[in-house]
Amino acid sequence: MPDTTADRPELRQAVDVLAGRFPGAVLSSAVEKEELAIRLRKEDLAAVLSFLKDELGFNALDDIIVLDNIRSSGDGGKRFTVLYQIYQFPGFVRLRLAVDVGENEALDSAVPVYRSADWAEREAFDMFGVRFEGHPGLRRIYMPDEFEGHPLRKDFPLGGRDGGA
Amino acid sequence: MSRLGRFLRMVFLLDILQGLWVTLRRYFSRKVTVQYPEQVKEPAPRFRGILRLHRDDQGEPLCIACKACQRACGTNCFDIEGKKEEGAKVMRPVKFDWKLDRCSFCGLCVEVCPTAAIRFSREFRLTGVGKEGLFFHLPDMYRAGQDLQEHLCAGCRRPQ
Amino acid sequence: MTPFVADFLIPVGKIAAVILYPMLMVVVMIWLERRVVALMQGRLGPNRVGFQGILQPVADAVKLFFKENIMQRQADKFLFNISPVLVMFSSLLAFCFVPLGEPIRIGSYTLTLWIAESPVGLLIILGLSSISMFGVIFGGWASNSKYPLMGALRSVIQVLSYEIPVGLTVLTVAFIARSMDLVEIVRRQESSGVWYGFLMPVSFVVFWISSVAETNRAPFDLPEAESELVAGYHTEYSGMKFAYFYMAEYAHMVLVSSLVVILFFGGWLPPFPGVKALSFLHVVPGFVWYLVKIMFFLYLYVWIRATFPRYRFDSLIRLVWKWLIPLSLVNLLAVALVRYLL
């Protein structure tokens, strides 16, 4: 099987360009399991996304993934990590951006950059309560509007709050 | 297709007639309907029907109440308790509850069973009246799926 | 024959027949539709109730009869209740004017196989079939619900459009036959020795397409398009009221098929009425010929339904205004010209 993402020079290049353009934005970068992951500063997210799309040609967003770090972060770490899985085609390059966000903080919305982020962000909001500023209509997507709480958070009981049946 | 061809097709409704021809041909072709319950489509040998506990040739239960299936199950279908009788070599189940309503017939329990005691029968008729029929206990587990064979034979109207 | 029989029993019997005959055809038609569509799709269809499932429609009717009649609270009560009746009534009434065959002579008494013969029978039937569309429109509107309303709206436009080519093509028949009396039209076809369908194929095709559209049948079944409007104008109806709509649709189909047969395919005449060598075909009673022809067109209805996708609203309107109406106008002109010259 051909190696698709492992240590391709363009990946390194992308990181370098990014770090050069946004000094201090890239907190860390790593290639793990043939996938490039970049950890970003929260404030730079929107700018980095539009830079990646417009100038480096990452034309599509796969998905937005939220991780709840309540058990692992413990002291001082931020509650959520939001992952942006973006890619470029043709000439497949895949990139994962990670942004840490606290429970009461909001992220810049990616909708102005990637239209497909609309529902993904609504899902993240619905399931975890991560808020996105500048989203054109951030409301629940799966759960009923009057639902309280965010079911995918680690502290939400598996069987539901009434214990499940 | 040429312009003229397209025009002729349009005026003489060729596309319409072709469509009618297809359905007319199918009108006389073989039908796929299986007239259940008179006819039964026989399930495949590997069909994942109701779970059944098997015995060995001597009629001894194969199950050793190791609870591997209970652990493997993703939907908590099983509730098993074993007991080792005086002088017996292995444990035997004294309680083997299986909840059909929770089962998704994924086959993880069958795959982990070390003695091949629990296996799928080909019984596909899972419905019943009332909830009681969905809870299988130890004696039921040995009988499960037994009467399918007679049913199949009645279905195809072949002598047994 | 006593006056009692001639003046009372026979008319009553005829009236009963005019109700029973369409209903019987409806039963056959519902069964035919479900069976034929199933067979064309590689299935068997209903085949358990009665011989080959022929009693399935009866079972359905019994079920519907015992079902609860649900009416929306905001529905217009009067119109909601009257519209299924209107649809059914006008369809059945039209059958009074449909001749089923030559009069039968019993001694001195002549038994006509129609209830009323009118010099303008054709017009009356067309009028009545338009009235049945009022039932559809009222029903859709009175339901006070969106899907039925949209179904009714579609129905209005469809009827408005398709009445025109129907009227224009019927005129050509009237020109040739010099009559609007249905019995007379058949007799003219007998005397002229050729069915008008072969004389005026364009008229026949236009009339047939338009009447499929007028009966709300696939591929023109927009007012009740299942995958779009749920059930169209009768979405809110249940029980017997729904059954009225359902049966009326089939009764209408039978009516339209009868009209096609009478106007274009010689009614109860055997094939090639003018050819002497085929006169042995007269052995078969006219009524049988008539039924065979009707069944053919009913079968065609079902066949088309099993085959084609549904028209979209705009292409349906385009079809009638850009193709059928100009075509029927030219056709009318041509027929009139031929008639004038000959």
Place this chain on the structure above:
Amino acid sequence: MALREIDLNMGPQHPSTHGVLRLKLAVDNEVVLRVVPVIGYLHRGMEKLWENLTYTQVVPLTDRLDYIAALSNNLGYVLAVEKLAGIEVPRRARYIRIVLAELQRLASHLAGLGFMANDIGAMSVLLYGFEAREGVLDIFEEYCGARLTVHGIRIGGVPHDLDGALVARIRMVIDGIPKRLAEIRTLLDENRIWKGRTVGVGVIGAGDAVDYGLTGPSLRASGVPWDIRKDIPYSSYDEFDFDVPLGRNGDVYDRYFIRLEEITQSIRIVRQALDGLPAGEISAKVPRVLKVPPGEVFHTIEAPKGVLGFYVKSNGTDKPERVKMKSPSFINLQSLEHMCKGNLFSDVVGILGSLDIVLGEIDK
């Protein structure tokens, strides 16, 4: 003006919403002004469940996502876990997976075409499609004992081998499918009503399609050559010779046509895989209690509905820390409003059908 606009509720109980989708439509008579999809009626919290199950126990649950193509979900998840755990799958198992996955694609497309045609009013096509699909489901039953929720792929390999009888059966079934396809094509391809309902309807251009994140046949119908099987081959897809059919206009007709063509291509791949079926093991050695080293991975496959992705993060135990599924239908449904705006109400059902969505996958 106030009266011209009607709010129309389509679903969650409606004949052509493919499950429990609700569309809030604003229509002006028949013209669609706005479409707002409301989803979540089938939300079962799969991702929450997965976090509380072992890696092996998750597999049968993925069946319930896209239940029209359950096997593709199995494959997507299993590949992600294997990548994370560093399990090398034997070549024979990879080939068997491809046979199964392509058969599944075929079945899914046949069903999808049927639903789409049924929505547009050609109901016989649905039955013809199902008849052909039935043969494929019979193969699945023969192979792993279930027809719909197959659970036909395990971590490390496949549960059963393909024996000679089954191979012969598969060949027989796929030899019969072109005939059924020909019938469908005669009924629809040139039919004037079908063309009137599909050509130029629900158009989405290449640029918009990419921007909306559209994937799968719906994206390729807009002329974007993007097929994971070709571009990032997984599971030995690079050893096969097949074409990626492309559309030009991105309308409903193209989406219909792409699916037809992909069925033909799938048959080609299945034939090649059966011809070149390598000998060997059908499963790698996987410990009974699979503990995956800490790490994270995002793996995508080309499912019948589009690009299906699984993000798996492990914490070193036998249960995943987080599994996130990128479902193609979820993303594809977002572009519905773009396609429907300005079209007629009748077209909404056709466009929805052409997107080939499955609510089990959207709602997770």
